[in-house]
Amino acid sequence: MATSCYQWFLWTATILLIAVVSQGQLTTDFYDSTCPQAATIVKQKVDEIVDADKGMAAGLMRLHFHDCFVRGCDGSVLLNSTNTTLAEKEALINNGSLRGFEHIDDIKMDLECSCPGVVSCADILAMVARDATVKLGGLSWPVFLGRIDGASSVADEVNSSLPFRTYNFSQLVATFAKVGLDTKDMIVLSGGHSIGQLHCGAFFERLWDFQGQNITDPSMDPEFAESLKAQCPRDNPLLFKGADSTNATFDAVYYSDLLTHKGLMDSDVALMSDPLGVEYAIKAVQDPYYFLFEFGMAMINMGNIPASDPYGWRKNCAVIEPCNN
Numbered sequence: 215m216a217t218s219c220y221q222w223f224l225w226t227a228t229i230l231l232i233a234v235v236s237q238g239q240l241t242t243d244f245y246d247s248t249c250p251q252a253a254t255i256v257k258q259k260v261d262e263i264v265d266a267d268k269g270m271a272a273g274l275m276r277l278h279f280h281d282c283f284v285r286g287c288d289g290s291v292l293l294n295s296t297n298t299t300l301a302e303k304e305a306l307i308n309n310g311s312l313r314g315f316e317h318i319d320d321i322k323m324d325l326e327c328s329c330p331g332v333v334s335c336a337d338i339l340a341m342v343a344r345d346a347t348v349k350l351g352g353l354s355w356p357v358f359l360g361r362i363d364g365a366s367s368v369a370d371e372v373n374s375s376l377p378f379r380t381y382n383f384s385q386l387v388a389t390f391a392k393v394g395l396d397t398k399d400m401i402v403l404s405g406g407h408s409i410g411q412l413h414c415g416a417f418f419e420r421l422w423d424f425q426g427q428n429i430t431d432p433s434m435d436p437e438f439a440e441s442l443k444a445q446c447p448r449d450n451p452l453l454f455k456g457a458d459s460t461n462a463t464f465d466a467v468y469y470s471d472l473l474t475h476k477g478l479m480d481s482d483v484a485l486m487s488d489p490l491g492v493e494y495a496i497k498a499v500q501d502p503y504y505f506l507f508e509f510g511m512a513m514i515n516m517g518n519i520p521a522s523d524p525y526g527w528r529k530n531c532a533v534i535e536p537c538n539n
């Protein structure tokens with residue numbers, strides 16, 4: 215199918231489908247009367263940010279994922295720690311790894327100038343994730359809006375909500391199931407690793423200490439393993455490596471890397487341990503638009519994870535103000 219057909223199908227089919235299927239909370243036209251320029255402002259900003267730093271597209275897209283898996287899509291990932299509570303962003307998995315917070319604050323400030331008191335931080339993350347993905351070559355999808363921000367962010371909740379890089383297939387399935395996403399969603403959303411960078415430490419054991427044996431994972435393509443070891447010496451886990459072999463383009467190469475034993479993290483490689491993962495990777499490689507299309511659908515599903523404790527609207531995405539209206 216040509217890209218334009220997929221594009222057309224994505225917009226019409228999902229708008230019809232989701233109007234029926236989802237609990238009718240989020241809508242694509244949520245800000246049409248209160249802030250009609252919201253989507254345009256966000257897109258212009260994301261274009262500028264990514265033009266200046268391509269890698270930031272990955273950081274921005276990942277924020278929506280880390281937001282939605284903890285307390286639902288409620289902007290909780292953006293909150294700073296308080297005197298009494300360490301925030302999600304300072305949890306071990308996130309601290310020094312999540313990026314782009316300053317850009318979200320910047321976008322929020324623009325939106326507050328244009329339409330004060332209207333657009334939620336969680337909705338900004340959803341719009342930004344779509345625009346960042348499209349900017350690096352993804353197909354667009356309709357972003358459903360109307361999320362309500364939460365008031366708390368708790369670092370201790372992160373470990374039990376987000377998947378670890380060491381997870382196997384069944385652990386990944388279980389983590390996604392907890393937020394209502396199925397195996398297919400998990401396989402497709404893992405394709406988020408088509409862009410951006412990983413610390414070498416994120417796959418240290420596979421390269422240098424497989425199963426505690428001081429060897430390289432024998433399932434890794436040997437030539438690939440050699441070049442990877444040159445880029446990721448064992449004494450420097452803080453260096454960066456592209457998340458796939460074409461990390462500046464959002465494409466299906468993540469899956470062809472997996473099929474040719476050039477995956478990086480345990481959680482990536484784990485997709486190939488299950489027939490569903492293998493089957494999906496083969497399809498994604500045969501018809502790249504199929505993946506680009508399905509990624510949008512899966513992002514809509516992820517963006518529908520309901521906030522467990524919705525609170526209201528925040529002026530500054532990083533703090534709860536004492537008197538909020």
Ligand code: HEM
Pocket residue numbers: 269272273275276279310311312313377378379380381386400403404406407409410411412413414416457481
């Ligand atoms: C399936 C389970 C997943 C696991 C275990 C996982 C884990 C990780 C880890 C460990 C990193 C590297 C962090 C670092 O080295 O600093 C990373 C990076 C990244 N992840 Fe995931 N992730 C998963 C799913 C996802 C999903 C669903 C998305 C988005 C839809 C996503 C998007 C990204 C992006 C874009 C990056 C690169 C970020 C950057 O360049 O700043 N990941 N992930």
Ligand SMILES: *[C@@H]1O[C@H](CO)[C@@H](O)[C@H](O)[C@H]1NC(C)=O
Pocket residue numbers: 294530532533
């Ligand atoms: C939130 O924390 C960041 C980083 O520590 C800081 O730069 C920013 O000013 C804080 N935001 C607010 C509103 O306190």
Ligand SMILES: *[C@@H]1O[C@H](CO)[C@@H](O)[C@H](O)[C@H]1NC(C)=O
Pocket residue numbers: 297
């Ligand atoms: C947090 O701590 C700072 C410095 O100790 C203090 O000035 C501030 O009043 C505290 N904030 C709250 C809400 O307790």
Ligand SMILES: *[C@@H]1O[C@H](CO)[C@@H](O)[C@H](O)[C@H]1NC(C)=O
Pocket residue numbers: 300304305309310
């Ligand atoms: C998170 O990282 C910052 C900057 O590197 C550091 O100052 C802070 O102590 C870290 N937080 C935790 C909880 O480790």
Ligand SMILES: *[C@@H]1O[C@H](CO)[C@@H](O)[C@H](O)[C@H]1NC(C)=O
Pocket residue numbers: 306369370373
């Ligand atoms: C989260 O998991 C990491 C890695 O296993 C561990 O080092 C850390 O202590 C855990 N944090 C909390 C708050 O449980």
Ligand SMILES: *[C@@H]1O[C@H](CO)[C@@H](O)[C@H](O)[C@H]1NC(C)=O
Pocket residue numbers: 382383384385
């Ligand atoms: C995944 O890991 C869990 C926990 O270690 C284990 O119980 C399970 O059998 C593993 N699943 C697969 C498919 O290897």
Ligand SMILES: *[C@@H]1O[C@H](CO)[C@@H](O)[C@H](O)[C@H]1NC(C)=O
Pocket residue numbers: 428
């Ligand atoms: C691990 O292997 C390297 C050579 O590949 C060797 O230099 C090193 O001493 C070994 N470390 C341990 C703990 O066995």
Ligand SMILES: *[C@@H]1O[C@H](CO)[C@@H](O)[C@H](O)[C@H]1NC(C)=O
Pocket residue numbers: 268269270272409410411454455456457461462463
């Ligand atoms: C691709 O990965 C490299 C590290 O190998 C990193 O420096 C670069 O910023 C990444 N590019 C993008 C667009 O994420």
